[in-house]
Amino acid sequence: MTQFFRSPSDKDKKLKKAVATLIGTRPSNVELYRLAFMHTSVSKPLNGKDVRLSNERLEYLGDAVLGMVVAEYLFKKYPYKDEGFLTEIRSRIVNRESLNLVARKLGLDTLVEYDPNRRTVLARTSMYGDALEAFVGAIYLDKGFQFTRKFILKRLLSSYFDLDKVVETNINYKSQIIEWAQREGRDLRFEVTEKGSARHKEFIAELMVDNEVFATGTGFNKKKAEQSASEKAIEKLNLVKPVS
Amino acid sequence: MTQFFRSPSDKDKKLKKAVATLIGTRPSNVELYRLAFMHTSVSKPLNGKDVRLSNERLEYLGDAVLGMVVAEYLFKKYPYKDEGFLTEIRSRIVNRESLNLVARKLGLDTLVEYDPNRRTVLARTSMYGDALEAFVGAIYLDKGFQFTRKFILKRLLSSYFDLDKVVETNINYKSQIIEWAQREGRDLRFEVTEKGSARHKEFIAELMVDNEVFATGTGFNKKKAEQSASEKAIEKLNLVKPVS
Numbered sequence: 001m002t003q004f005f006r007s008p009s010d011k012d013k014k015l016k017k018a019v020a021t022l023i024g025t026r027p028s029n030v031e032l033y034r035l036a037f038m039h040t041s042v043s044k045p046l047n048g049k050d051v052r053l054s055n056e057r058l059e060y061l062g063d064a065v066l067g068m069v070v071a072e073y074l075f076k077k078y079p080y081k082d083e084g085f086l087t088e089i090r091s092r093i094v095n096r097e098s099l100n101l102v103a104r105k106l107g108l109d110t111l112v113e114y115d116p117n118r119r120t121v122l123a124r125t126s127m128y129g130d131a132l133e134a135f136v137g138a139i140y141l142d143k144g145f146q147f148t149r150k151f152i153l154k155r156l157l158s159s160y161f162d163l164d165k166v167v168e169t170n171i172n173y174k175s176q177i178i179e180w181a182q183r184e185g186r187d188l189r190f191e192v193t194e195k196g197s198a199r200h201k202e203f204i205a206e207l208m209v210d211n212e213v214f215a216t217g218t219g220f221n222k223k224k225a226e227q228s229a230s231e232k233a234i235e236k237l238n239l240v241k242p243v244s
Numbered sequence: 245m246t247q248f249f250r251s252p253s254d255k256d257k258k259l260k261k262a263v264a265t266l267i268g269t270r271p272s273n274v275e276l277y278r279l280a281f282m283h284t285s286v287s288k289p290l291n292g293k294d295v296r297l298s299n300e301r302l303e304y305l306g307d308a309v310l311g312m313v314v315a316e317y318l319f320k321k322y323p324y325k326d327e328g329f330l331t332e333i334r335s336r337i338v339n340r341e342s343l344n345l346v347a348r349k350l351g352l353d354t355l356v357e358y359d360p361n362r363r364t365v366l367a368r369t370s371m372y373g374d375a376l377e378a379f380v381g382a383i384y385l386d387k388g389f390q391f392t393r394k395f396i397l398k399r400l401l402s403s404y405f406d407l408d409k410v411v412e413t414n415i416n417y418k419s420q421i422i423e424w425a426q427r428e429g430r431d432l433r434f435e436v437t438e439k440g441s442a443r444h445k446e447f448i449a450e451l452m453v454d455n456e457v458f459a460t461g462t463g464f465n466k467k468k469a470e471q472s473a474s475e476k477a478i479e480k481l482n483l484v485k486p487v488s
Contacts, residue, residue, distance in 0.1 A: 051326045086301070
């Protein structure tokens with residue numbers, strides 16, 4: 001039987017090689033990457049501490065690094081677009097569905113350690129996208145900001161996002177939620193109110209299902225407020241959103 | 245009268261000097277900082293473009309830089325705290341009220357250009373905190389990441405935040421919203437539902453006012469979900485949140 005047993009150092013070599021291929025250089029601290037691929041389902045308790053050892057802390061860090069680098073990239077790419085546009089496009093890039101997709105394309109799904117008994121539940125979650133964020137966090141701690149910035153720009157943004165397509169795609173949450181209501185035989189309407197002065201108007205849309213407020217959204221105009229409320233309703237209902 | 249007239253170059257010198265004092269070195273591109281302090285109430289149209297010239301784009305960038313640097317700082321300062329804790333503490337540091345306060349302490353209120361006819365409205369808004377974020381964005385573009393990181397850590401975090409106090413402060417949004425309901429004679433209750441499996445439970449709290457869903461929040465446990473729903477309700481009602 002021992003011939004099938006993989007020693008820790010074999011596993012180490014495999015991980016080191018995979019990371020080196022992904023980031024284009026040898027990792028300095030392979031432990032960081034091992035942690036990045038440790039899903040919470042296989043988390044380990046830390047003696048006498050509240051926190052369990054998993055990739056969730058690295059995911060928090062990587063999410064912030066990714067968000068910042070994408071923010072800067074869009075800021076420079078679109079010098080004549082306002083912050084509403086930049087925020088919207090960033091959220092289309094850095095969202096659960098697209099990060100999951102990119103993580104799979106990078107092959108992170110073969111590196112993530114998780115409890116296979118929980119596979120069916122996990123398959124629908126953001127396990128791989130979360131691991132991608134944790135991976136970015138690990139790269140940042142291992143190699144610093146400029147290296148990570150280049151990795152995000154070259155290996156993620158340029159390789160996997162057709163930005164023109166992302167910008168053109170206009171996800172219509174409102175029509176989706178209306179379809180849902182028709183399917184389910186529910187009464188759906190929007191109640192929109194205005195706030196603020198003439199020059200700084202904000203719109204608040206309440207999405208009413210059977211005469212009760214089901215979700216609320218805000219925006220610069222009525223359409224955006226309704227879109228936002230519809231998006232929240234879709235999340236609340238766990239309806240699948242299309243990948244952008 | 246002309247003796248009271250300030251020439252553009254006088255204004256330039258004043259701004260350059262103020263920025264140099266704030267960041268500890270001469271600004272390379274003073275135009276970035278001028279833009280950072282240009283509130284939307286004095287925004288200028290750009291020929292043939294959709295966007296108006298104001299600090300809102302820089303605010304978007306600075307928000308991302310600030311969020312990332314604070315994320316890393318907390319990640320390293322609290323090695324045994326989970327991502328929920330880190331996220332919560334970060335949002336207590338990087339929120340509208342505390343940024344407004346820090347901006348005033350830095351003296352940014354004397355640098356921000358805005359339309360004084362709109363003063364009463366603006367006084368209650370996040371004008372100075374927004375300018376602080378835009379200022380961070382300008383520093384990043386002018387001086388790069390490492391410089392900005394040091395500025396945030398030394399000039400903002402170490403100088404103006406008592407982190408122990410921030411961590412100890414437990415803002416009780418739920419009790420605040422209950423007080424509001426009693427004051428206003430409204431009927432308030434929470435309806436909490438569970439989602440997910442035994443190990444990955446999520447709680448959804450609906451804050452009901454007079455039997456209608458008024459706000460919804462989610463969390464790892466019932467208490468957090470109710471806190472989150474209460475916080476959203478407070479925002480929706482524009483009730484003043486205490487400065488953390």
